[in-house]
Amino acid sequence: MPNSDVSKQKRIAAGIIGMLMIIVMLFSAFYISTETGHDCIGEDCPICACVQQCENVLHKIGGGLAFIISVIAPVICAIICAILFVSDIQKQTLISRKIRMNN
Structure with missing residues (x-):
């Protein structure tokens, strides 16, 4: 039975890491979409x-897959909330x- 406890802990850790990756992708995509039309001050613009x-994070995580997930994930979250x-x-x-x- 000790193996089942370890595998359960690994599944929980993998689920938490997956959710954190989805959250990072969502917030990165949201930030990019909100700050696209900002007033740029020049070369040293912090925005x-x-x-x-944020673009580097999205490209490193999976590129096009990150964009698809960032679009579909809010819909899935809304459906889960509605079911609950x-x-x-x-x-x-x-x-x-x-x-x-x-x-």
Whole structure:
């Protein structure tokens, strides 16, 4: 049974690292999209330097795949949130709450 504990820990660590990579890609793509039309002050523009770093991160992680994931990931997150809160959205009735209705 010790191997199952180690493999479970590895799966959890891999899941956390994967989620962190997705978050980094999302924030990098979001920053690039928001700061694309900024007022550049010239060669030493700090915003241009940050945009360049975000582009480097996206290219190193996977290039086109990073852009696709950064577009699809918010949709998937919204679907997961909707699934988690579907019980709150559904109307509660006496029958769904299993309340006996006597005359």
